Amino acid sequence: MNESGIQPGFYAAPGSRTGIFSWIFSTDHKRIGLLYLFSIFSFFAVGVCFGLLMRLELIAPGRTIVGPSTYNAFFTLHGVIMIFLFVIPGIPVSLGNFFMPLQIGARDVAFPRINLLSWWFYITGGLLALLSLFTGHGPPDTGWTFYAPYSIRTGTNVVLAVSAAFVLGMSSILTGLNFITTIHRMRAPGMTWFRMPLFVWSVYATAWVQILATPILGITLLLVIIERLFGVGFFDPAKGGDPILYQHLFWTYSHPAVYIMILPAMGVVTEIIPVFSRRTVFGYKAIAFSSMAIASVGYFVWGHHMFTSGMSDVARVVFSFITFIVAIPSGVKVFNWVASMYKGSIRVDAPLLFVLAFIFLFSIGGLTGLILGALATNIQVHGTYFVVGHFHYVIFGGAVFAFFGGLHYWFPKITGRMYNEKRARLAWLFLFIGFNALYFPMFILGWEGMPRRYYDYLPKFQPLNVVSTVGSWIVATGLILLFANLLRSARKGAAAGPNPWGGTTLEWQTSSPPPHENFGEIPVITQGPYIYNPSKGKGHGTA
Amino acid sequence: MERHRDDIGARTGMWLFLFTEILLFGGLFMLYSMFRMQHGAEFHKAAENLNRIAGTTNTLVLITSSLAMALSIAAIRRGRKAASVALQATTVLLGCVFLLIKYFEWSTEIGRGIYPNSPALLKLDHGEILFYGLYFVMTGLHGLHVIIGISVISFMLVSTAKGNITSTDHVRLENSGLYWHFVDTIWVYLFPLFYLVT
Ligand code: HEM
Ligand SMILES: [Cu+2]
Numbered sequence: 001m002n003e004s005g006i007q008p009g010f011y012a013a014p015g016s017r018t019g020i021f022s023w024i025f026s027t028d029h030k031r032i033g034l035l036y037l038f039s040i041f042s043f044f045a046v047g048v049c050f051g052l053l054m055r056l057e058l059i060a061p062g063r064t065i066v067g068p069s070t071y072n073a074f075f076t077l078h079g080v081i082m083i084f085l086f087v088i089p090g091i092p093v094s095l096g097n098f099f100m101p102l103q104i105g106a107r108d109v110a111f112p113r114i115n116l117l118s119w120w121f122y123i124t125g126g127l128l129a130l131l132s133l134f135t136g137h138g139p140p141d142t143g144w145t146f147y148a149p150y151s152i153r154t155g156t157n158v159v160l161a162v163s164a165a166f167v168l169g170m171s172s173i174l175t176g177l178n179f180i181t182t183i184h185r186m187r188a189p190g191m192t193w194f195r196m197p198l199f200v201w202s203v204y205a206t207a208w209v210q211i212l213a214t215p216i217l218g219i220t221l222l223l224v225i226i227e228r229l230f231g232v233g234f235f236d237p238a239k240g241g242d243p244i245l246y247q248h249l250f251w252t253y254s255h256p257a258v259y260i261m262i263l264p265a266m267g268v269v270t271e272i273i274p275v276f277s278r279r280t281v282f283g284y285k286a287i288a289f290s291s292m293a294i295a296s297v298g299y300f301v302w303g304h305h306m307f308t309s310g311m312s313d314v315a316r317v318v319f320s321f322i323t324f325i326v327a328i329p330s331g332v333k334v335f336n337w338v339a340s341m342y343k344g345s346i347r348v349d350a351p352l353l354f355v356l357a358f359i360f361l362f363s364i365g366g367l368t369g370l371i372l373g374a375l376a377t378n379i380q381v382h383g384t385y386f387v388v389g390h391f392h393y394v395i396f397g398g399a400v401f402a403f404f405g406g407l408h409y410w411f412p413k414i415t416g417r418m419y420n421e422k423r424a425r426l427a428w429l430f431l432f433i434g435f436n437a438l439y440f441p442m443f444i445l446g447w448e449g450m451p452r453r454y455y456d457y458l459p460k461f462q463p464l465n466v467v468s469t470v471g472s473w474i475v476a477t478g479l480i481l482l483f484a485n486l487l488r489s490a491r492k493g494a495a496a497g498p499n500p501w502g503g504t505t506l507e508w509q510t511s512s513p514p515p516h517e518n519f520g521e522i523p524v525i526t527q528g529p530y531i532y533n534p535s536k537g538k539g540h541g542t543a
Numbered sequence: 544m545e546r547h548r549d550d551i552g553a554r555t556g557m558w559l560f561l562f563t564e565i566l567l568f569g570g571l572f573m574l575y576s577m578f579r580m581q582h583g584a585e586f587h588k589a590a591e592n593l594n595r596i597a598g599t600t601n602t603l604v605l606i607t608s609s610l611a612m613a614l615s616i617a618a619i620r621r622g623r624k625a626a627s628v629a630l631q632a633t634t635v636l637l638g639c640v641f642l643l644i645k646y647f648e649w650s651t652e653i654g655r656g657i658y659p660n661s662p663a664l665l666k667l668d669h670g671e672i673l674f675y676g677l678y679f680v681m682t683g684l685h686g687l688h689v690i691i692g693i694s695v696i697s698f699m700l701v702s703t704a705k706g707n708i709t710s711t712d713h714v715r716l717e718n719s720g721l722y723w724h725f726v727d728t729i730w731v732y733l734f735p736l737f738y739l740v741t
Contacts, residue, residue: 110549111556173563176559180555180559181552181555181556181559184555185549211559211562211563212566215563215570216566216570219567219568219570219571222684223570223680230660231660232659232660233659233672233673234578234677239665239669239673240578240582240672249570
């Protein structure tokens, strides 16, 4: 106990090492979760800086601050960092690592040492990516997709960047197999599959996507490296190869990767809604199954990224159709969330605000996705800012807003302290307004034909580009407010107690922060998780 | 803190891992089938130049090594440590023989001027360029897995000799065995695809 009455919990159990070594060599899932949290948000900050620089360049037509080749490096690095170093590891490695074992009543993950190894792979990959900036013949300029044949021919430092993505893929695979094994083997007594919190279901589905899809990315990237080093020729028409094969392989991974980003975010949303509406989740099984459905169908839709790349008509129609099918389980979830809130006693704190923003922004992202998925319109907006707007709405508006919601929701459990609610709401407001100012104009710009990945544009596009750039400044302010509030509250916030929100899942049963090994005694589960009607019991307990 | 032990969990993890390895090679097998569909005749022609005797020998070598591995696990289950160590050593040795034969094969091809991007290769038809490209990439990646397998089993060998792997605690050895069988199985598919397509 210290002066504020907060137990130090697992922070006081560093193991045999001290200082930073008690973190970077720890096998405690909570410490690894926090390590990841800090690492991924550090890279996020770098990625945001590249984003802001690009927006600054685009405030006026012509060359404003950088020329074409620097701009190409900017969007490549922005994309690589945001995708491979931030959202793909994202929620599972940080919040998932910390809370999944707590929520199933386990003391740790199945393979704690592999868990640590995966963090080391992650850091290695991150450093390689940074190294590619400063060595060789200039930073990579291929875009985060590394499309052949350009990625094979360009003189820039592609090998290093691709190796970085490869190592990050290995990290992702290790995390995936660790989580699957953990969920199969380490649930507390009585924690049957359909008594698991839905966040655990979403992490589980994500883990399957990780191990099913990432190896395909692995071999694809490996081939790019081999191609550059030895010139084997698989993607080179001059040697009989075919660059389209690269795109097929790449999107076989990268479409499912969208679900790696979004499924855990949906899981976080599903945790927050019942707690802040004090109602049980509507359609527990429908949500659990829709996670698994998204995980399995998502594997078969990659072709919609290639409508303009030369595909047979039948293939195009088929891909277009499956793409629409994926919208169904997503729609099921949105319906269930809204139904869960209906007639609840809703408490609109920061976590719920982020969730509401998520539902709104993600729906816009989803609807514009349908426009892209539809064959006829795709050809009109392919390669324009419409696409840029769409995926920021899905990934940033979806995955990242949910991530922020989860960060606030679980903050008291991680630190034992409460964040400042007023400042959190202010940060939310800035982010929400800034976000729409930043990205909504892109839909219009794209519809009017402004191409993406270009440092310059026609003068007629300028007004909306200025709006967008100002939006990026508002977003940046919101981010600073958000993190300043959390960092300050981690030291100065009021004691939160074990269960400030009245949650009914297991992590709220143990103290805040949780002790080493999570529970004094492993709890026995007799009910499903989200029960708020006292006459029906108390779910996994309300300590 | 005593170590949490869960043999079923360890096996589950290993199977999941092998599954990802299969997908990794799966991408290459997919490329192989697409290119072969386009260039069937040239694949046949190119395959005639590979040394079928070396390929067959290597298949036998790997299958035997897999058998030795399986027997070494059976031995440790019955507590026969010395036999298990000897059998693991056999596996490692046969793995090295495999690599040696592979080394001579690659040297022969390279000696003929056939290697990725070589002038002699680029003069051949597209199908043959792709065939040799696949040959070097797939057997190379497989060779890498053989090397990893040899290292892991050598490590197990030492652990067994030291008495860390016993009749009651041998899931690590079993998992290494699984890995080795996987390496063997991949070869069993590579062999006909490259040596027997003529
Ligand atoms: C303040 C935040 C952000 C700003 C200002 C920003 C800005 C931009 C801009 C202007 C582009 C288009 C570049 C072009 O096509 O010319 C872009 C592309 C991209 N952004 Fe962001 N972005 C931000 C956050 C994010 C986040 C959070 C993610 C994902 C987690 C993300 C992922 C991407 C990706 C993948 C691309 C495509 C890069 C490429 O074309 O290769 N961005 N961003
Ligand atoms: Cu897609």
